Amino acid sequence: MTINLDHISANPLLPEVKEAMIEAIRMDYGNPSSQHKAGDRAMAVLEKARESMANLINCKNTKEIVFTSGGTESVNHAVKGAAWAKSKKGRHIVTSNIEHNALIRSLRRLKTMDYRITSVSVDDNGLVNPAEVAEAITEDTILVSIMHSNNEIGTIQPIEEIGKIVKERKILFHTDAVDSVGLVPMDVQKLGVDILSFAANTFYGPSGVGGLYIRRGTPLWPLLDGGVQENNKRAGAENLIGIIGAGVAADHAKKDMAPRLSHIRTLREKLLAELPNAIDEYYINGHSDICLPNLVSLSIKYIEGESIVLMLDDEDISVSTRSACATGSLRASHVLLSIGRSHEDAQGTLVITFGPDNSEEEIERFLKALKNVVETLRRMSPLYAKKN
């Protein structure tokens, strides 16, 4: 049996989500926009999923929830939609140095359309300083976009504090909460954001489904123009089977959040406590407390993360070097460089992510395997030979 310590690449579907999606396939609901009874039934299940989603993030008006094809579409929609809607007011956007590729590349795209971007730096723990965000804001700033939690190092940003600064200046505020929603408590009333991105797979729903919270009255252009679906905010026939799965996943995420958090925190503490017995000369990246409870980012000196992943894979243990979205890129992680890691240490990084389905025994098996892999790789490492 494979040990999945790469939940951030793909969380397994909850049994209840599987069941609901299989039932949806069997029911074959049809198109929620149809004018007849079949359409009404489809619309009813769509709106039920929307309620579940709203409930998960304490959104009071279900019309503020827009389903999309996933976190990437949500983030693209949020920042491009805000930039285009506000282009007459200004063309400056503030973000951080450690955002996800979906955001970085969306902003890079906007740069070619004559928008200006300011990226604030983070400290060694990966934390954004709200004062720096305040300083970065100019007369023509139209959008501030700071991620809720980082997908490589787990650090959670002071969104509420940043939100207050941004709102005083009457600027749109988006947070990419793709790796947080459904995992940690989330309350859009408290956060003070105008737009929030999420993805269903983070809370054991299907991949290819995500969404946006868009506060009522927020000016945002659609990314997908066409029909009047999703309260005229996102055109296109819905992935209803996936959305139904997302709704059920949201219900369970809300209901089971406390026991899930308690379990994954135990696993994380066990891993961190026992790691020194398995390996030496490593860093734990990210903030030690203000962080995702399911993630450990581990830079192991003198060896390559890719080699560790492959060797652990041979032992049927899945981990990753970083976000699956960045696979194929040979460059060192911009996140790790931003928190002060050297290129070399960044290359030796593993992202270990847990879920409720992991057990303490699995952590022990992982540590044992990691010990062997690190010893083997260091024996072959010229860097390791040089230092000794």
Next chain:
Amino acid sequence: MTINLDHISANPLLPEVKEAMIEAIRMDYGNPSSQHKAGDRAMAVLEKARESMANLINCKNTKEIVFTSGGTESVNHAVKGAAWAKSKKGRHIVTSNIEHNALIRSLRRLKTMDYRITSVSVDDNGLVNPAEVAEAITEDTILVSIMHSNNEIGTIQPIEEIGKIVKERKILFHTDAVDSVGLVPMDVQKLGVDILSFAANTFYGPSGVGGLYIRRGTPLWPLLDGGVQENNKRAGAENLIGIIGAGVAADHAKKDMAPRLSHIRTLREKLLAELPNAIDEYYINGHSDICLPNLVSLSIKYIEGESIVLMLDDEDISVSTRSACATGSLRASHVLLSIGRSHEDAQGTLVITFGPDNSEEEIERFLKALKNVVETLRRMSPLYAKKN
């Protein structure tokens, strides 16, 4: 049992598609971009679906197929992506008067970004004249986008002929083939298009899955920026369950196309032959031969299409007044006005769409119900009273 004569709003899933999707849910493949074995397995099924899709439209290089969240995303990606990529060469786009809302509204969006649009008119049958496309092209035309078939009247455009004209001028050519791919034979080699949009539900795959054919070397900006998925053309974790369903649907569409076409043509001919026995004073819209074999657009004088739909729904018969994407719009169809229908006649229009699952008996039951509904509605119609 409901009689579904609204296949264009929602085609039912093929039993084999349901089975494949249920199996995919049970397998829970994970993320094709993951670096470990689970990722490799997911990538293998993703690429198998891509091959099936390529095969359906005679695309020789599977890298030219990009999966999206449906027809609407495909069309948005095609025209916005082409416009942005080519903005330095020019800002003029040629299209037709009768395109789908996804295209019309994407172009309207581009207009606000300083692009110019020329829409060529169509004749009474809904046909675009290739010579008019040639005339509309200017020095700064960067894209021609003409739909393959129309979703309201079924007319199929002379894409091959238009393609030759467009290619001579070295301009990008996109066709929205969302209502054609999988229903009628499609060969991207012959068509001469650079970009083609499709949706899986047209050929009995799931809603919320579609794609693009993008000829190798075509400059096109992604609509979704982020990770390197889909050969770096469309970022975001894949809706793998839906894509697997689309692949199986594509296999069957290819294999079963001839018998399906034969069956739906029989139904269409039966309906058209027996219609005069049921009602009088109506028009059949669209070209009588160069058209989708599964669609009849029927304008019934003196009454409202919406009322017919609701009364037929009471008899468990599903039809629509037009594309489900246009539901909620109270304006008369731009397609029907473009082919010369009056506002009044446009309002009295039904779009009847068949599938392999319909029977001749269902057509008879529909005709009988339609006769009663039309009689009832005309008895209450002031327009009908006035003319008599």
